[in-house]
Amino acid sequence: MAGSDLYTGTLDTMILKAVSWGAMHGYGIGRWIRQNSDDALEINEGALYPALHRLEKKGLLSEEWGVTETNRKAKFYKLTAAGRRQLKAEIVRWKKYSQAVTAVLSASSA
């Protein structure tokens, strides 16, 4: 599975966003990100699962085993209150940061 060479640190925020309307399982989160990025981002599983565990350990996600619509067992993640706060802050940070980098990369004089 070819990764997308992530800019480190952006994955966690996207994961939090993915579950912001309800519980989702890991594999589905990866698929959701790919789809919502118009196939630009392909999440490496070796990055995805450690990230989920990390976020759970930080108390930003809670996990629970369940069954998918297609009858498969899967671990479902949802946002905690802290996770929702974090998501909000991270989105602000991303906006500022990406605008700053874009400004730098389109500067037209020294």
Next chain:
Amino acid sequence: MAGSDLYTGTLDTMILKAVSWGAMHGYGIGRWIRQNSDDALEINEGALYPALHRLEKKGLLSEEWGVTETNRKAKFYKLTAAGRRQLKAEIVRWKKYSQAVTAVLSASSA
């Protein structure tokens, strides 16, 4: 010197951009990035200098000792041909990537 919590991987591209109109020394590159990001990005020197050495080692920058306008000795960096090519590619990559992440973070339905 407080860093800006960089998203790993974005620094190199900004450095290449900084020297795209002519040679610049390391300390000045840090200042240039800060100014062109409207003070949003404060480059940690512990990130900056290793990055310069890295890029030089990769053949994307060439370095040469010189003297600044204010009469101080400093190491000046400029783009190599490979560096210019890399910069172009990295800017494209950043545009695609940042648009993708922004799309994901502003998705409005599951």
Next chain:
DNA sequence: AGTCATACCTCAGTGGTCAAGGTATTGCTG
């Protein structure tokens, strides 16, 4: 003489990602 800004550097530690391996189950298709 002292201090600030400039200008360079290194190092240990941390931590996220990649690449590659693995297990198990469902469901489709030949």
Next chain:
DNA sequence: CAGCAATACCTTGACCACTGAGGTATGACT
């Protein structure tokens, strides 16, 4: 019904960029 793709989870070692903190030296101004 055998085989295989897709789903769904996981771990591990290696790599490497960044943080935070330390350091040296010089020019300019007070």
